[in-house]
Amino acid sequence: MSAHKFEVGQALRYTPRVSFRGNEISLECEVVRQLSTDGDNPQYRVKCTNESFDRVVVESQLSENSSQAHSDYAQMGMRGLPPERLPMRR
Numbered sequence: 862m863s864a865h866k867f868e869v870g871q872a873l874r875y876t877p878r879v880s881f882r883g884n885e886i887s888l889e890c891e892v893v894r895q896l897s898t899d900g901d902n903p904q905y906r907v908k909c910t911n912e913s914f915d916r917v918v919v920e921s922q923l924s925e926n927s928s929q930a931h932s933d934y935a936q937m938g939m940r941g942l943p944p945e946r947l948p949m950r951r
Contacts, residue, residue, distance in 0.1 A: 867905065873925065874924045896917065905920065
């Protein structure tokens with residue numbers, strides 16, 4: 862069983878497994894809770910900036926928060942996206 866690399870309250874970057882229209886994105890987030898492992902990959906509950914919900918993510922989707930590693934998506938949030946990049950509403 863692997864030990865958790867990140868601590869509760871730590872600021873990190875979350876990179877989803879799925880890209881947004883072919884562009885890799887990453888979001889600023891904070892660890893809310895350490896969860897059990899998924900095989901050899903520890904899981905975390907994180908809260909991303911500009912989102913009103915928590916996510917459960919695996920450690921391999923998280924990285925140290927670097928002030929230089931900002932994506933346009935994370936900086937602008939959903940309101941700053943041009944209309945062609947907004948998710949379709951149903």
